[in-house]
Amino acid sequence: MSPAGGPSDTKKLIVEGLWRNNPIFRQVLGICSTLAVTNLVLNTAVMCVALVFTVSLSSATVSFLRTFTPRNIRMMVETLIIAFYVIIVDVLLKAYWPEMSTNLGPYVGLIITNCIVMGRCEACGTSNPPKTAFIDGFFNALGYTFILLIVATFREVLGMGTFMGYALPYFGTPAWDKWIIMVMPPGAFFMLAIVVWIFRSIQIAKEEGVK
Amino acid sequence: MTREKRWFPILYMFVVTALFSSIVIGFTGLTRRRVEANAALAFERAVVAVFPELYEANMGSLEIHRVFTEQISEPDATSGGAYTYEQAGQVTGYALPFAGQGFWAPIEGVIGIDTDRKTVRGIAFYEQNETPGLGAEIVKPPFKKQFEGKVLAAGDKPIRFCRPGADLGASDVHAVTGATQTSTRVEGIINEAVKQWQSEVGRKGDVP
Numbered sequence: 470m471s472p473a474g475g476p477s478d479t480k481k482l483i484v485e486g487l488w489r490n491n492p493i494f495r496q497v498l499g500i501c502s503t504l505a506v507t508n509l510v511l512n513t514a515v516m517c518v519a520l521v522f523t524v525s526l527s528s529a530t531v532s533f534l535r536t537f538t539p540r541n542i543r544m545m546v547e548t549l550i551i552a553f554y555v556i557i558v559d560v561l562l563k564a565y566w567p568e569m570s571t572n573l574g575p576y577v578g579l580i581i582t583n584c585i586v587m588g589r590c591e592a593c594g595t596s597n598p599p600k601t602a603f604i605d606g607f608f609n610a611l612g613y614t615f616i617l618l619i620v621a622t623f624r625e626v627l628g629m630g631t632f633m634g635y636a637l638p639y640f641g642t643p644a645w646d647k648w649i650i651m652v653m654p655p656g657a658f659f660m661l662a663i664v665v666w667i668f669r670s671i672q673i674a675k676e677e678g679v680k
Numbered sequence: 681m682t683r684e685k686r687w688f689p690i691l692y693m694f695v696v697t698a699l700f701s702s703i704v705i706g707f708t709g710l711t712r713r714r715v716e717a718n719a720a721l722a723f724e725r726a727v728v729a730v731f732p733e734l735y736e737a738n739m740g741s742l743e744i745h746r747v748f749t750e751q752i753s754e755p756d757a758t759s760g761g762a763y764t765y766e767q768a769g770q771v772t773g774y775a776l777p778f779a780g781q782g783f784w785a786p787i788e789g790v791i792g793i794d795t796d797r798k799t800v801r802g803i804a805f806y807e808q809n810e811t812p813g814l815g816a817e818i819v820k821p822p823f824k825k826q827f828e829g830k831v832l833a834a835g836d837k838p839i840r841f842c843r844p845g846a847d848l849g850a851s852d853v854h855a856v857t858g859a860t861q862t863s864t865r866v867e868g869i870i871n872e873a874v875k876q877w878q879s880e881v882g883r884k885g886d887v888p
Contacts, residue, residue, distance in 0.1 A: 508812045509812050509813075512812070534696070537692065539688060539689040539692060541689060542689045542692070542693055546693065546696055549696060550700065553703070556708075557707060560707060560711055560715070563711070563718070564711035564714040564715050564718070565714070567715075567718040567719075571807070571809070572812075574785065629812075629813045649813065649814060652813035652814065653811060653813075
């Protein structure tokens, strides 16, 4: 990846993060949290905001320190930085949104081990200026976010008949026999596989069209 | 170059760790009182919520705290570990906290019991991390409402969880589904607490 400067580089970073190099369906990273937090849309949204915050800022911080950090201990430093931001998010939620903190349980803390975060720090943060690293992290996290929201929407609607906690017409009524399995772990595997399949198919079709 | 020195990585790691840790420690310190207040409030809300006449779903935190401090008394020698709801110096109900291991994580809650020490006034959970849409349905009104007015039976199972659709007796409630582990665990936790409590305070009548 070349050091960014002009707007065209920024645009390239955006396209890479959201689509061409999407963390979920292209890099297939961060799958663990994709499976775990997507049974309710609201939980997913909060989780994604936390991830956007963590990825962009830790990548920028790693990049900021990259000229000082000795190479042999860089992973340790990266983990430390990531943990730092995640704990901040966790404490904020505990203090100002305790209900959500209870809902997400251990998953906020587990962002530390989310492969996307370290992946972006390593791939972009260690070799680019902070601004590039920030934009790259931000849009990678958004690429993760939109896939997660798709998965979560289907899981919540089919599994519970609600969207963001509000009962939907038809799905929220007894006429719809709730697919309980959708809010359970297996539902996540099915949905994720289908979503990745669809998006990869579109992507491959487009690439072949270009050639 | 300094970066090539053998001691540099150690010093560097030390400095970076110290820097980030101090920020986190400072930040945690700033929000600690709020975090503790939230935990206390969640418990107070649960205690108040087991007495339906005291509680409304849209009550704000301040109101909950006011009702809790004015109407609820701490456990004393005669209440067997239960909080008491007093009106004009008379105990009019017990709020018995219970806790145990759920399917995924600990479940903690409160059960409200009448002065006859066997009629259930209400139930509330303030700590749980069960499967959303399944085990976590225990915190939803349809599940909790069932407990109001149930009678704690003598014997091994004061409250019995039956599969949904089954006919219910005076001490029975419907489980979330016929096969949720959460229901089994909650049934065990509540019954354990209730039996323990009843053995301490006696079953009925003998209020001093």
